[in-house]
Amino acid sequence: MLNERKPIAVTEAIQRVCDHTVTGETEYVALSESYQRVLAKDILADHDVPAFDRSPYDGYALRAQDTPQANENNPSVLEIVGHIGAGSIYPNRLEEQQAVRIMTGAQVPTNADAVVMLEDTEMFEEKGKRFVSVRKSLNRHDNISFRGEDIKKGKVLVEKGTVINPGITALLATFGYADVPVTKKPVIGVIATGSELLEVDQPLEPGKIRNSNAYMIMAQIKRAGAIPKYFGQLTDDLPESLEKMTEVIKEVDFLITTGGVSVGDFDLLPEIYQEMQANVLFNKIAMRPGSVTTVATLKDQILFGLSGNPSACYVGFELFTKPIIDSYLGKKAIGNQKKHAKLAVVISKDNPFDRFMRGTYSIEHGELSVRPAGKDKSNMVHSLAAANCLIQLPGGSNGYVKGSQVIIHILE
Numbered sequence: 001m002l003n004e005r006k007p008i009a010v011t012e013a014i015q016r017v018c019d020h021t022v023t024g025e026t027e028y029v030a031l032s033e034s035y036q037r038v039l040a041k042d043i044l045a046d047h048d049v050p051a052f053d054r055s056p057y058d059g060y061a062l063r064a065q066d067t068p069q070a071n072e073n074n075p076s077v078l079e080i081v082g083h084i085g086a087g088s089i090y091p092n093r094l095e096e097q098q099a100v101r102i103m104t105g106a107q108v109p110t111n112a113d114a115v116v117m118l119e120d121t122e123m124f125e126e127k128g129k130r131f132v133s134v135r136k137s138l139n140r141h142d143n144i145s146f147r148g149e150d151i152k153k154g155k156v157l158v159e160k161g162t163v164i165n166p167g168i169t170a171l172l173a174t175f176g177y178a179d180v181p182v183t184k185k186p187v188i189g190v191i192a193t194g195s196e197l198l199e200v201d202q203p204l205e206p207g208k209i210r211n212s213n214a215y216m217i218m219a220q221i222k223r224a225g226a227i228p229k230y231f232g233q234l235t236d237d238l239p240e241s242l243e244k245m246t247e248v249i250k251e252v253d254f255l256i257t258t259g260g261v262s263v264g265d266f267d268l269l270p271e272i273y274q275e276m277q278a279n280v281l282f283n284k285i286a287m288r289p290g291s292v293t294t295v296a297t298l299k300d301q302i303l304f305g306l307s308g309n310p311s312a313c314y315v316g317f318e319l320f321t322k323p324i325i326d327s328y329l330g331k332k333a334i335g336n337q338k339k340h341a342k343l344a345v346v347i348s349k350d351n352p353f354d355r356f357m358r359g360t361y362s363i364e365h366g367e368l369s370v371r372p373a374g375k376d377k378s379n380m381v382h383s384l385a386a387a388n389c390l391i392q393l394p395g396g397s398n399g400y401v402k403g404s405q406v407i408i409h410i411l412e
């Protein structure tokens, strides 16, 4: 058993975990299923957008030179030789003093070099022919959406590693990606440990608590873009726990356990790791909460031994598991986004170790402002509900005055 524990700095702990990243394979999913997945290949424009010169207005396509000095009192009169909506084309060249009635999005006929808006014209019929009076002089290229003005062929539009948002979905559709190359989501096993645990549907019993960690972690796994696989609860029984973990590790990419990593008589994880011949990367970190968070590797798999205390468990996931998921997904940005924010309140507590406090940030007077989400003890659960960030408070201080600049890790 690893009795003597040497605390390491949190940055060192994160580094040790990140030295073991594995990148997931590429798979193809239907475009309609690709939202929030991570692109596995760059999106390249294989054609111009628009792919043809088109009209941005409902009106008439014409040759600008046929409207010299046209105005209200002296309109240019052109013969209407065609009528096209978006999706149709006028197959001929425009000759002198001719116009084609055109709708928004339709291809501008060959030889036409301007479009006049319907509002600047009047149509009339004479001797079975239709004409349009144009009350405005047009210049060449007036009111034309040119081929390639939106996107030029050959351009890299979105780089691999980007999370697909609705705008990217529009690009994917524009370029015909019926199936989208995305990185596979890792499957992450979840096991809760502790003889005190009841499942959520069980009534409370003396000395027992409901298992909240497993469900919290599964939600965090989903928020991070991975797939949770729940293997239930284990009582503090070594042979049974060892057997279960040895079994489930075969079914997942990574495994998270919660609880049992400290130095208590029923904290079995240190022994389980030893029996499994897992390589423990660290089992003590100079941070709060989550000081006893333990991470071990087993071949190319990672075992995350998160604390049993709910807030320590939550923080341990965000600091150590989230970056591994991001790397597996091939994301460009690894780990939660960090920003500077101003403390909206005094934090008077002594802070000997780096602390990751559950926080709530908002924008006040145009600036990011942050406050604790509730009481910050690691065995408490209430403050997690209001947390949309973690406030990083470097160790070695005896508190922070209101208005101090701090770094926050954005969760939502």
Ligand SMILES: Nc1nc2c(c(=O)[nH]1)N[C@H]1C(S)=C(S)[C@@H](COP(=O)(O)OP(=O)(O)OC[C@H]3O[C@@H](n4cnc5c(N)ncnc54)[C@H](O)[C@@H]3O)O[C@H]1N2
Residues within 6 Å of the ligand: 192, 193, 194, 196, 197, 209, 210, 211, 212, 213, 214, 258, 259, 260, 261, 262, 263, 264, 267, 289, 290, 291, 292, 306, 307, 308, 309, 310, 312, 378, 379
């Ligand atoms: N002598 C020492 N005692 C403790 C130390 C230490 O360094 N020396 N570390 C403390 C710290 S810090 C933490 S955090 C906890 C870590 O405990 P474990 O990871 O071993 O977790 P457990 O002992 O199993 O449980 C701790 C606590 O959390 C509750 N729990 C456990 N699982 C769940 C769950 N699934 N859902 C909700 N709550 C859960 C459990 O009932 C305990 O109350 O150790 C300190 N002790």
Ligand code: MOO
Residues within 6 Å of the ligand: 287, 288, 289, 290, 291, 292, 293, 307, 309, 311, 312, 378, 379
């Ligand atoms: O891991 Mo403990 O949460 O530092 O209190």
Ligand SMILES: [Mg+2]
Residues within 6 Å of the ligand: 259, 260, 261, 262, 263, 264, 266, 267, 308
């Ligand atoms: Mg314990």
